[in-house]
Amino acid sequence: METVDIGLWGVPLAILGGAIRVSTPFIFVSLGECLTERSGRINLGLEGTLVFGAMSGYAVAYETNSAFFGVLAAAFAGLLFGLVHGWICKFKGVNDIAIGIAMMLLGMGLAFFFGKPYVQPVAPDLPAISFGWWSSIPQVQAALQVNVLFLLGGLLAVFMTWMFRATRVGLIVRVVGDSTDAARAMGLDPDLVRLLATGVGGALAGIGGAYLSLYYPGSWNEGISSGQGLMAIALVIFARWSPANCFWAALLFGGAGALGPALQSVGVTQGYYLFFAAPYVLTLALLILTSSTERSMQGAPLELSLTK
Amino acid sequence: MSNLTRPNRRRFLGTASAALGAAATGSLWQPGAARAATPLTVGFIYVGPKDDFGYNQSHAEGAAAVKSMEGVTVLEEENVPESQDVQNTMLSMINFDGASLLFPTSFGYFNPHILELAPKNPEVRFEHCGGLWSEGNPTNAGSYFGYIGMGQYLNGIAAGHATKSKKIGFVAAKPIPQVLNNINSFLLGARAVDPGITCQVIFTGEWSLAVKEAEATNALADQGCDVITCHVDGPKVVCETAVSRGAFVCGYHADQSPLAGDKYLTGAEWNWAAVYTDMVRKTIAGEAIPNFVRGGLADGFIKMSPLGPANSDAARKQFEAVKAEIMAGGFAAIKGPLKDNKGNVIAADGQAFVETDVALESMGYLVEGVLGSTS
Structure with missing residues (x-):
């Protein structure tokens, strides 16, 4: 390995690399949650789905020796979790937030239980595409190793933006999310739409989990998520329920998370605990800067239990 | 949880019923026999x-x-x-x-x-x-x-021979004395090979944070560290990330050679x-x-992973020689003249802290040549 001394350039490079490496789970979970919330429900269980997706993806990839099957299995497991949440929430008097918390704990518990035998084995990794061919600097090449799932996440954000704006499916989800009565008057079944939206949202979160265990950091253990699923749910509100904004917010979070280690590596070593808080400080600062007394919940689906 | 902190009622009932039982069965039971058989x-x-x-x-x-x-x-x-x-x-x-x-x-x-x-x-x-x-x-x-610091010292010797960039890296969890001792020993081992080597340390702040450990390892590789070790609870992520960046790995806690393959130099393991x-x-x-x-090593508390194939003959020779010295007892990694990385004198010329010295267990400094800070 011939390395080039890149000195302080390491920091912006680490932020760029970190944004690409760390953001993918945030992208998938927040896009999944965005879809679910646009249909008028909150699924807090996605943290559990993420962890279970990481476990099932890793386990299946190890058993079948194919990372691709791992991702499929994680998506399927996430779909099941989403459908259970969506199905329970259709009953009268059920609170979606409470069910979400229950599903989160269930997902994590099941993942820990079934995941025990898979902490040690090494499963195959997902492939990455190298976008750093133009550079002769190995650090740049390493930072620009982009995983297929990251690109898919970007495409998905564009697709969902278009879907909500211009397609019939998008319209149906939005109507159900904004007014149950209007949806019924149109002859739609709000429960069915929400069930499907929660199921697909869960599947996306499962894929995010598979990225964690199959690519970066690339192994299964019980602390793999450390709350990333919950942060991604918060990102949706931060992104004002817009899929494109979810993508940018996820990038921002990933990049800010890389700041702490990168600063230490170039010699800014005092107060690293403070730099580790960068993503949260950044979120708070942005929320305060973009806040308004007049349009506090702009963009929020009207049927969401947050707004009711 | 408050019932856990007030155990006396439960304990009282237990003792009382045992006493009643003993009284009821009287002479059939020898008092104390039950206690001796208690597993x-x-x-x-x-x-x-x-x-x-x-x-x-x-x-x-x-x-x-x-x-x-x-x-x-x-x-x-x-x-x-x-x-x-x-x-x-x-x-x-x-x-x-x-x-x-x-x-x-x-x-x-x-x-x-x-x-x-x-x-x-x-x-x-x-x-x-x-x-x-x-x-x-x-x-x-x-x-x-x-005294696993001695194991990290031996890791350092293998690292000192393997590094080309003369920069080695350490992913650490928290700046507590044992971790600091490991970092210092790792660098001093490497400096026993080449006094120009430096060691970059990155603290993650927690014992187990997979994503942050991976980011820290990447940041070390970006700065040109070509041998990486760690002191976190589970070295799996650090090992795999370091290998994916082409760096050598020195193990810690357990044998990670199945994870790092040919890139594994050696490792300090518990026993x-x-x-x-x-x-x-x-x-x-x-x-x-x-x-x-x-x-320590001689008492069977710690052991070293078998040397990996990437170690040169010179590395093997020095490794075995120092290991024999440590086994003989009285070895000191921290010895004068030595300063910390802020310039304070830690050990004057002729002063040495042998591995068993209790003073090492309240260590609060990083030695000269370690790039990093404890807070």
Whole structure:
């Protein structure tokens, strides 16, 4: 390995690399949650789905020796979790937030239980595409190793933006999310739409989990998520329920998370605990800067239990 | 949880019914016979999952060795945070499961948690890994540890021979004395090969944070570190990330050669099975365990992974020579003239802190040549 001394350039490079490496789970979970919330429900269980997706993806990839099957299995497991949440929430008097918390704990518990035998084995990794061919600097090449799932996440954000704006499916989800009565008057079944939206949202979160265990950091253990699923749910509100904004917010979070280690590596070593808080400080600062007394919940689906 | 902290009613009922039982059966039973036959219940508490390829796994392997002993029941609880939670776990092991020997294995369990519970439970023995038991601490508590810094010194020798960039990297969890000792030893080992080598350290702030460990390893590789080791609970992520960046790996806690393949130089491993079975045997036999137990390579507390294929002949030769010196006893990694990385003198010319020196266990500095800071 011939390395080039890149000195302080390491920091912006680490932020760029970190944004690409760390953001993918945030992208998938927040896009999944965005879809679910646009249909008028909150699924807090996605943290559990993420962890279970990481476990099932890793386990299946190890058993079948194919990372691709791992991702499929994680998506399927996430779909099941989403459908259970969506199905329970259709009953009268059920609170979606409470069910979400229950599903989160269930997902994590099941993942820990079934995941025990898979902490040690090494499963195959997902492939990455190298976008750093133009550079002769190995650090740049390493930072620009982009995983297929990251690109898919970007495409998905564009697709969902278009879907909500211009397609019939998008319209149906939005109507159900904004007014149950209007949806019924149109002859739609709000429960069915929400069930499907929660199921697909869960599947996306499962894929995010598979990225964690199959690519970066690339192994299964019980602390793999450390709350990333919950942060991604918060990102949706931060992104004002817009899929494109979810993508940018996820990038921002990933990049800010890389700041702490990168600063230490170039010699800014005092107060690293403070730099580790960068993503949260950044979120708070942005929320305060973009806040308004007049349009506090702009963009929020009207049927969401947050707004009711 | 408040019922856990008020165990007296339960204990009273237990004792009372035993007394009634003894009274009822009277002469048929010899008093004390039941007590002697009581099997020993031993509790192990881990801060993370017990199969993490690292610290907790090394202890769980020790617990497994105890499990196979005659007349011993082993309790284990994993993922117990270094907070009030560990007190609750210890109390429930004592009060509900009848444990009389506890091995809370994480550094942060000692102060204040063990120090708080030990005086209240005088019949229980608390054996803590890594803490510094000192005169005035409860006598039914004790601390044991191994001089694994020597293992990191040997890691450093292998690293010093393998590095081309003369920069080596260390992913560390928290700036506590044992971690600092490992970082310093790693660098000093490498400097025994080439005094121009520097060691970049990155603290992640927690014992187990997979994503941050991967980011830290990437940041080290970006800065040109070509040999990387770590002191986190589960070295799996650091190993795999370092190898994917083309860096050599020195292992820690357990043998990670299956993860790093040809890139694995060597590793500093724990060997708790010998320590735990000995302590349990002493407890059953009624012998006292010293409050302060330490041991190194020569005592079988730690061991080195077999040298990997990437080590040069010169590296092997120096490694074996220094290892023999350490085995003979009285080896000092920290010896004068030596300054810390802020310029303060740590050891004057001729002064040496041998591996067994207790002063090393309250180390708060990083030596000259380590790039990093403790806060």
